[in-house]
Amino acid sequence: MEGAGIILDALGRVRETLHSALSDSTAEELHREPHPPIGWLAWRLTRVQDSQISRLAGQEQAWISDGWHARFNMAPSPNDYGPGLSHTREQVAQFRADAKTLLDYHDAIFERSKAYLATAAPAELDRVLNEPQYKPPPTVAVRLVSVIQSSLQGTGQIIYLRGLHRRGGWFPREGS
Numbered sequence: 758m759e760g761a762g763i764i765l766d767a768l769g770r771v772r773e774t775l776h777s778a779l780s781d782s783t784a785e786e787l788h789r790e791p792h793p794p795i796g797w798l799a800w801r802l803t804r805v806q807d808s809q810i811s812r813l814a815g816q817e818q819a820w821i822s823d824g825w826h827a828r829f830n831m832a833p834s835p836n837d838y839g840p841g842l843s844h845t846r847e848q849v850a851q852f853r854a855d856a857k858t859l860l861d862y863h864d865a866i867f868e869r870s871k872a873y874l875a876t877a878a879p880a881e882l883d884r885v886l887n888e889p890q891y892k893p894p895p896t897v898a899v900r901l902v903s904v905i906q907s908s909l910q911g912t913g914q915i916i917y918l919r920g921l922h923r924r925g926g927w928f929p930r931e932g933s
Contacts, residue, residue, distance in 0.1 A: 761874040767908075795919060
């Protein structure tokens with residue numbers, strides 16, 4: 758397996774974890790304190806993947822081009838993905854989405870990611886991004902690893918919160 762295949766495998770594992778965690782989540786669990794709640798975390802990790810993969814592929818974000826913003830009753834802003842967790846407590850508290858919409862959006866972005874990675878030869882992964890604010894400037898592969906890192910952090914938080922809501926904490930021997 759080469760670089761793009763490894764990245765796709767990691768994103769596939771994030772997708773599987775998200776489906777496992779959200780498929781039977783209630784609306785109350787998705788929006789329950791502590792903040793950020795499960796629903797917002799799932800939205801954010803998908804928004805990060807959408808914004809980054811779209812930029813690397815030279816496409817408009819599905820958030821805008823496919824109208825996902827409207828399904829979430831949010832503005833079509835390409836920069837609204839909670840970068841650096843920049844949403845305020847009030848914005849996070851107002852966020853509402855059902856599990857199906859969250860999973861459908863994630864599935865759409867996973868398909869878009871698969872399509873991009875199917876064309877990502879080693880030279881594409883080695884391409885240096887024009888981001889002089891970073892020293893050294895990142896490559897496409899480094900950016901994709903950052904997307905994976907963000908997604909893994911988000912899914913870990915989601916799994917922890919799910920266990921907290923259902924059993925008062927996360928106890929691995931009792932399931933997630």
